[in-house]
Amino acid sequence: MSNTVDRPTLQRPVFPFTAIVGxxxxxxxxxxxxxxxxxxxxxxxxxxxxxxxxxxxxxxxxxxEIEVVADDPFNSDPRDPELMSEEVRERITADQPLSVISTKxxxxxxxxxxxxxxxxxxxxxxxxxxxxxxxxxxxxxxxxxxxxxxxxxxxxxxxxxxxxxxxxxxxxxxxxxxxxxxxxxxxxxxxxxxxxxxxxxxxxxxxxxxxxxxxxGTVKDPELRVKIVEERSSFDRDPGAFRTAYRVPQDHLREQISHSRERLSQIHLDYDLRVKISQVCAELNVDGLRGDIVTNRAAKALAALGDRSEVTVKDIWTVIPLCLRHRLRKDPLESIDSGLLVQEKFSKVFGYST
The missing domain is CATH 3.40.50.300 (P-loop containing nucleotide triphosphate hydrolases)
Incomplete structure (x- = not known):
């Protein structure tokens, strides 16, 4: 008769991303x-x-998972010089072999x-x-x-x-x-x-x-609040079973992220849409060009996540409040949310409404 026991998992269980409500x-x-x-x-x-x-x-x-050089404290990329430590670069220059491992x-x-x-x-x-x-x-x-x-x-x-x-x-x-x-x-x-x-x-x-x-913000809908409390209680009672119940949607989202990262460089954002993004930034008096750059990148990332090769106006509508609301100059007399201000200007420039 074996006296061995199952080794407990050493990692603290994490609440599944796909189980988060709202x-x-x-x-x-x-x-x-x-x-x-x-x-x-x-x-x-x-x-x-x-x-x-x-x-x-x-x-x-x-x-x-990503590939890293083993025993390197900087998680150096074995192929990209921009993501390598000085020591790894010297080893490559000296034709020394690198031990490469995959890690989360x-x-x-x-x-x-x-x-x-x-x-x-x-x-x-x-x-x-x-x-x-x-x-x-x-x-x-x-x-x-x-x-x-x-x-x-x-x-x-x-x-x-x-x-x-x-x-x-x-x-x-x-x-x-x-x-x-x-x-x-x-x-x-x-x-x-x-x-x-x-x-x-x-x-x-x-x-x-x-x-x-x-x-x-705090969820106001009573039914939604009850659902959040029930989900959390189920997880606290049996984390393993709760995570197992969400394994399929978790795996699906994990694959979706991996696929999106691979095809991101192939996503096209039309020139006219880029001009209108910059017009929105200019009319909102956004300082610098970070707002333009981030909105372009975020819109492409959303298109990749949606498995599309072209950025749509709706993609830009979705991401632009997230990219610009914190770059607007604060007006102490303004009561409207800055994200709504961005969407108002967007609707005017793009001629778009939901």
């Missing part, structure tokens, strides 16, 4: 960023207890109390001076390379740290300088921030650096 705006913004990480991340603002953190953690379960795209949580050294990494000055080597201890940005960096309550994070995160997210590189010694490594990640507007807003220049801005 909050369509937040779910769409997250999915589009996974399809095209160059959109530039998403800022999720909303009431407490609206499932912001649950939804972000559920997203990780859907992410595809990871999500890194950035705690509110994190120091700059913890985020960016540290250089051991003593070792560098005495032994003549660049002794670098990687930080959270290194771990997040080619993955997701999640900052809960980002509006409570020190402004200096937010600047560091956004600079790395925009450039794709993190540079650490100490006592004349400089080390750079790739830091391409999807930056996701969440927060409660009652606890303070981000500065406009920082908000502008997030590709998209999703708003979430």
């Amino acid at each position: 909050q369509e705006e937040m779910k769409l913004a997250l999915l589009l960023n996974v399809v095209d990480p160059k959109i530039g991340g998403v800022m999720i603002m909303g009431d407490r207890g609206t499932g912001k953190s649950t939804t972000v953690r559920a997203l990780v379960d859907l992410l595809p 795209i990871s999500m890194v949580d950035l705690p509110l109390g994190a120091t700059e050294d913890r985020v960016c990494g540290t250089i051991d000055i003593e070792k560098a001076l005495t032994e003549g080597i660049k002794a670098f201890e990687p930080g959270l940005l290194a771990k997040a390379n080619r993955g997701i960096l999640y900052v809960d309550e980002v509006n409570l994070l020190d402004d200096h740290l937010v600047d560091v995160l956004l600079d790395a997210a925009a450039s794709g590189w993190n540079t650490v300088e100490r006592e004349g010694i400089s080390i750079s490594h790739p830091a391409r990640f999807i930056l996701i921030g969440s927060g409660n507007p009652e606890e303070g807003e981000l500065r406009p220049q920082l908000l502008d650096r997030f590709g998209m801005h999703a708003q979430v």
